[in-house]
Amino acid sequence: MECGAPQLAIVEKNGRLLLGLKKTGFGSGYYNGFGGKVEPGETIAQAAHRELQEEAGITATSLQHRGVLTFAFDDQQLPWEVHVYRVPDYTGEPCESQEMAPVWMHPQELPYDKMWADDRWWYPVFLRGASFQGVFAFTNTTQLVWHNLQEVEEPGKLPATELLTV
Numbered sequence: 001m002e003c004g005a006p007q008l009a010i011v012e013k014n015g016r017l018l019l020g021l022k023k024t025g026f027g028s029g030y031y032n033g034f035g036g037k038v039e040p041g042e043t044i045a046q047a048a049h050r051e052l053q054e055e056a057g058i059t060a061t062s063l064q065h066r067g068v069l070t071f072a073f074d075d076q077q078l079p080w081e082v083h084v085y086r087v088p089d090y091t092g093e094p095c096e097s098q099e100m101a102p103v104w105m106h107p108q109e110l111p112y113d114k115m116w117a118d119d120r121w122w123y124p125v126f127l128r129g130a131s132f133q134g135v136f137a138f139t140n141t142t143q144l145v146w147h148n149l150q151e152v153e154e155p156g157k158l159p160a161t162e163l164l165t166v
């Protein structure tokens with residue numbers, strides 16, 4: 001299902017967030033959750049488990065689906081639908097991988113100037129414990145030019161087209 005759809009897993013444990021400094025590929029240089037694309041035969045949640053293991057060396061004991069974000073880039077043909085998961089607990093010890101260097105952060109001190117420009121909008125909603133859907137339009141890959149973010153009961157139920165009319 002949804003082969004290719006990327007996802008993000010954000011560990012939130014003991015009042016701190018585990019983010020990773022992305023060292024390679026799309027978004028390198030930014031702090032972000034752990035994630036990547038869904039592979040053939042995987043569900044989105046299975047891909048989130050796998051990417052967390054590959055990129056941070058830990059195993060999620062549960063995943064909470066908390067958001068669906070649609071990113072439209074002017075230099076890419078199709079928008080990306082990114083599923084955001086909260087990981088309240090895990091087993092193993094976070095360790096640096098080829099792609100990501102894990103760092104614990106205080107929610108009040110997130111380095112938004114070193115994160116994707118959409119993050120300053122939806123992380124506060126995530127941190128409040130709410131669920132959300134949003135559409136974000138970028139030019140020049142990283143410059144946010146338009147967005148619409150809404151809190152929802154269940155992420156993924158609201159058609160993205162409804163978020164295009166403000």
Ligand SMILES: Nc1[nH]c(=O)nc2c1ncn2[C@H]1C[C@H](O)[C@@H](COP(=O)(O)OP(=O)(O)OP(=O)(O)O)O1
Binds near residue numbers: 007008119
């Ligand atoms: N505007 C944005 N804001 C954000 O917070 N995360 C974004 C984002 N645009 C992309 N991402 C995330 C989604 C996904 O976890 C990651 C990029 O996915 P990619 O599949 O390109 O990752 P990788 O380069 O790690 O590739 P694979 O691991 O090979 O799938 O960046």
